[in-house]
Amino acid sequence: xxxxxxLVLAAAFxxxxxxxxxxxEDVEVKVFQLKVEINEAITAFAKRYSEATDGVTVTVETxxxxxxxxxxxxxxxxxxxxxDIFMIEGIGGYELWKDYLADMSDADxxxxxxxxxxxxxxxxxxxxxxxxxxxxxxxxxxxxxxxDPATLTTLSATKAAFEKLDGMKDELGxxxxxxVGTSVSGGLWWVTSQHVFNAFYAxxxxxxxxxxxxxALKGELDKERLTAFANYxxxxxxxxxxxxxxxxxxxxxIAAFAQGKTAFITQGNWxxxxxxxxxxxxxxxxxxxxxxxxxxxxxxxxxxxxxxVNAKSSPEKQKAAIDFLNHMALTExxxxxxxxxxxxxxxxxxxxxxxxxxxxxxxxxxxxxxxNYNWYFGQNPDGFNQNTLGPIFELLATDxxxxxFVNDVxxxxxxxxx
Amino acid sequence: xxRRAYLDFLFIFPCVFAFLMVIIVPFGIGIYYSLTDxxxxxPVINFVGFKNFTGMFREPQFVxxxxxxxxxxxxxxxxxxxxxxxxxxxxTGELRLRNLYRAGFFVPNLIGGIxxxxxxxxxxxxxxxxxxxxxxxxxxxxxxxxDKNTVIWAMSLVNTWQYAGYIMMIYVxxxxxxxxxxxxxxxxxxxxxxVRIRRILMPMxxxxxxxxxxxxxxNSFKQYDLNFALTNGGPAMRFMGKAIRASExxxxxxxxxxxxxxxxxxxxxxxxxxxxxxxxxSVTQVYINKRKEVEA
Numbered sequence: 002x003x004x005x006x007x008l009v010l011a012a013a014f015x016x017x018x019x020x021x022x023x024x025x026e027d028v029e030v031k032v033f034q035l036k037v038e039i040n041e042a043i044t045a046f047a048k049r050y051s052e053a054t055d056g057v058t059v060t061v062e063t064x065x066x067x068x069x070x071x072x073x074x075x076x077x078x079x080x081x082x083x084x085d086i087f088m089i090e091g092i093g094g095y096e097l098w099k100d101y102l103a104d105m106s107d108a109d110x111x112x113x114x115x116x117x118x119x120x121x122x123x124x125x126x127x128x129x130x131x132x133x134x135x136x137x138x139x140x141x142x143x144x145x146x147x148x149d150p151a152t153l154t155t156l157s158a159t160k161a162a163f164e165k166l167d168g169m170k171d172e173l174g175x176x177x178x179x180x181v182g183t184s185v186s187g188g189l190w191w192v193t194s195q196h197v198f199n200a201f202y203a204x205x206x207x208x209x210x211x212x213x214x215x216x217a218l219k220g221e222l223d224k225e226r227l228t229a230f231a232n233y234x235x236x237x238x239x240x241x242x243x244x245x246x247x248x249x250x251x252x253x254x255i256a257a258f259a260q261g262k263t264a265f266i267t268q269g270n271w272x273x274x275x276x277x278x279x280x281x282x283x284x285x286x287x288x289x290x291x292x293x294x295x296x297x298x299x300x301x302x303x304x305x306x307x308x309x310v311n312a313k314s315s316p317e318k319q320k321a322a323i324d325f326l327n328h329m330a331l332t333e334x335x336x337x338x339x340x341x342x343x344x345x346x347x348x349x350x351x352x353x354x355x356x357x358x359x360x361x362x363x364x365x366x367x368x369x370x371x372x373n374y375n376w377y378f379g380q381n382p383d384g385f386n387q388n389t390l391g392p393i394f395e396l397l398a399t400d401x402x403x404x405x406f407v408n409d410v411x412x413x414x415x416x417x418x419x
Numbered sequence: 420x421x422r423r424a425y426l427d428f429l430f431i432f433p434c435v436f437a438f439l440m441v442i443i444v445p446f447g448i449g450i451y452y453s454l455t456d457x458x459x460x461x462p463v464i465n466f467v468g469f470k471n472f473t474g475m476f477r478e479p480q481f482v483x484x485x486x487x488x489x490x491x492x493x494x495x496x497x498x499x500x501x502x503x504x505x506x507x508x509x510x511t512g513e514l515r516l517r518n519l520y521r522a523g524f525f526v527p528n529l530i531g532g533i534x535x536x537x538x539x540x541x542x543x544x545x546x547x548x549x550x551x552x553x554x555x556x557x558x559x560x561x562x563x564x565x566d567k568n569t570v571i572w573a574m575s576l577v578n579t580w581q582y583a584g585y586i587m588m589i590y591v592x593x594x595x596x597x598x599x600x601x602x603x604x605x606x607x608x609x610x611x612x613x614v615r616i617r618r619i620l621m622p623m624x625x626x627x628x629x630x631x632x633x634x635x636x637x638n639s640f641k642q643y644d645l646n647f648a649l650t651n652g653g654p655a656m657r658f659m660g661k662a663i664r665a666s667e668x669x670x671x672x673x674x675x676x677x678x679x680x681x682x683x684x685x686x687x688x689x690x691x692x693x694x695x696x697x698x699x700x701s702v703t704q705v706y707i708n709k710r711k712e713v714e715a
Contacts, residue, residue: 185664186540186564186653247654248544248565384680388480392662395655409662 027051027058028321033074033084035065035306036129042342046335050328057321071097085314085322088129090306091379095120102126103312108323110330115208115371116348118307126307127326130345133302133364133373134196134269135287142166142173142264142283153288154296156233163240166264178240179265180257183394187250190391193234195378197267198390199301200290201230203374214377220418222411226293231403231410233292237267238398246398255279270346273358285359287367300367303376304348382417389413453688458681471688479659481689484672487571488640491668492700494575495582495639500631503583507590508616521591524584532581536648539577540564543649564649567656567665574666578645582638586631593627594620622711629708636704640697643670669693 032047034040040063047059062084064073070088077083078101089095095102095118102125111117111124118126136159138150146169148162166178181197182189202214216222238246242263245253258266259279266272276285289297310322329335330349339347340354346361350369355362367373378386393409396402453471455464475481506524510517527535543564551559563573597620605619621628646652652664652671667675673693677686 184565184653185655186650186666188651244544244548244562248562382680384675384682387679388675392655392664395653396657396662399654400657405657412661 027056028317030057030059030086030318030322030325031084032059032061032086034063035070035088037063037065039343042338046338050325059325083311083313085311085318086308088306089126089309092120101311101313103310103319105310105323109327113330113349113351116304126309128304128348129306129308131302131304131348131364132269132271133300135289135300137266137268137285137287137360139261139264140284140286145173150286150288154298155294156291157294159291160236167240175264176257176262177242178263179237180245180254180263181237181241181267182245182249182254183398184247184249185391185395187248189251189254190387192267194390194394195386197234197290199376199378200292201227202377203301204290205293205295205297208373208375211377217414220415222414224407227407227410230292231406235397235401235403270360270364273360286363299373301376302364302368302373385417449687450691452684453691455684457684471685475689479661480663481672483658483663484667484669488669491571491575492636492639495578496632496635498575498579499582499586499635502579503586504590506583506587507594511591511594524587527581528585532644533648535581536645540649543573565654567654570650570666574649577649586635589627589631590624593624597623625712629705632704632708633701637697637701641670642668646671
């Protein structure tokens with residue numbers, strides 16, 4: 002692995018070497034990025050871009066896959082060789098590099114996405130791709146049961162579908178209606194206490210509306226909303242296979258869905274490759290986590306990391322860097338790179354290419370449609386989701402006490418409120 | 420003579436140096452950190468006195484882990500030693516193929532705790548549950564490691580399976596070192612098998628008991644790998660009004676405080692308490708056992 006990594010790095014270095022001396026007068030844009038898996042794709046894309054664009058050369062350096070990207074970036078800053086484009090992953094990196102982040106509010110790519118990063122109003126982050134989750138469904142089973150997934154937009158519709166499927170379990174060959182895991186021992190605590198619970202933080206709100214989560218961190222939880230969410234969660238639990246719910250691990254959860262033993266699953270688009278591996282050939286898609294009667298089709302979508310432009314680079318370099326990002330977001334060549342070569346789900350609405358996996362395709366469609374919800378669980382204090390919420394969510398699976406759940410969650414947030 | 424002492428010191432120096440640098444110095448630093456609010460990364464470290472020590476006993480998970488660890492240790496010390504003592508009597512007796520059995524009982528000890536944990540997780544969650552369902556045995560139909568009342572026992576069972584073979588070897592060595600004449604003399608005097616074991620064999624292997632009890636005590640108290648792989652702390656339960664994990668032993672609680680929650684100083688304070696309790700228990704145990712040892 003190490004050998005492979007160094008080989009890849011050496012290759013990137015060589016590409017850089019050959020590209021630079023060819024055009025001595027060029028503006029050179031240095032990209033420093035941390036996703037090892039896209040290294041080859043982005044290096045090739047940068048090379049194509051450099052060849053096609055007079056006066057600009059883009060070089061890529063990759064460090065990641067367990068290596069200390071943040072440390073290396075600090076070293077580059079100390080040695081006065083900061084890259085022109087680098088990556089941050091969220092609020093932690095933002096706080097650290099605040100002074101180095103160029104304002105891209107006027108860049109063309111911003112108009113083509115809702116998922117730019119602008120924690121304090123000005124746009125600083127270019128979403129490298131998106132990941133998302135919702136309530137995944139098996140379209141074949143729903144069709145056999147005569148349920149149109151497009152109608153599952155409210156709590157009562159979802160509930161009716163669950164009831165109907167539960168009554169037809171034998172006909173459809175189902176073990177249970179939904180595949181959900183919450184077990185601490187199986188390592189699935191994050192499925193419910195992070196992802197499903199994110200519906201409570203973000204559901205039915207505008208993409209950048211963090212009021213519910215902000216209030217939660219202050220220890221103020223809307224009891225009615227939390228109770229509605231708890232009832233929804235209990236419904237998911239009640240219609241799931243208890244063995245997977247409290248004992249199962251990740252493999253068990255996704256295998257049950259892939260084998261057609263459940264109609265729904267609480268996971269995200271990252272299970273696409275596993276679905277293919279497990280030989281699932283049916284059509285799949287997402288519906289929202291509908292814990293209220295209000296209509297909603299939104300999914301929970303956010304980019305895992307962002308490209309940022311170094312505000313301390315020369316103005317020409319900054320402009321060239323933003324042009325490069327525009328090219329990536331807005332041209333066919335850029336789309337081809339993001340979807341086909343790097344295998345990502347792009348965050349841009351103009352992208353027409355579709356990724357191979359069904360869940361990823363569903364994300365692209367949802368993103369183009371709009372009305373999606375942000376991720377907030379990452380902003381909770383370290384270990385809170387796992388150590389404090391994890392057991393509370395598992396306890397609901399074993400004792401089914403919604404009121405105790407609401408009190409526990411409220412008390413948990415009050416204990417971390419400043 | 421002076422020259423000799425100097426040389427002695429020179430030979431012992433590498434060990435002393437290594438021991439100082441990797442045990443004594445970090446131990447001192449650890450005690451210092453337990454009195455601060457260090458989070459593991461932040462270079463700003465504030466002294467907070469004994470706040471970490473008083474705080475931990477109001478934390479339901481820690482109190483529970485503490486009690487669970489004591490219970491787990493008690494179960495294991497008894498279970499492992501009873502099983503391994505019986506096994507050692509069997510394989511030092513007139514059994515055919517006894518060398519094969521000795522090796523066989525010892526083998527589980529060669530499997531790492533993580534692998535073993537995952538294997539037994541499968542056994543508890545799938546094999547036993549299916550057996551229970553097919554044969555209609557009620558208590559097996561729910562996984563034993565998913566029930567808060569049985570999970571500590573299930574862990575003890577796996578630990579015994581793994582560790583009894585190792586402890587058995589210590590008993591075997593001790594039993595074999597007893598002069599045959601002593602047991603024969605007792606036999607001639609009319610002592611039956613159980614009297615011989617109780618009155619002759621057990622006092623003669625008392626030094627082995629000192630070692631095995633010490634090993635099982637410290638080993639169970641420090642249990643982590645098996646705990647991690649088998650249950651990872653699950654299932655959830657309610658204790659002192661809060662949802663906590665029912666099989667999270669002390670070592671795991673310390674680890675999660677340090678690494679999942681990034682509260683390094685608190686974890687360090689817990690580790691200091693852990694150390695003190697373990698020292699008190701094991702020194703008491705060795706002291707009591709030592710008094711019971713006899714010479715042949």
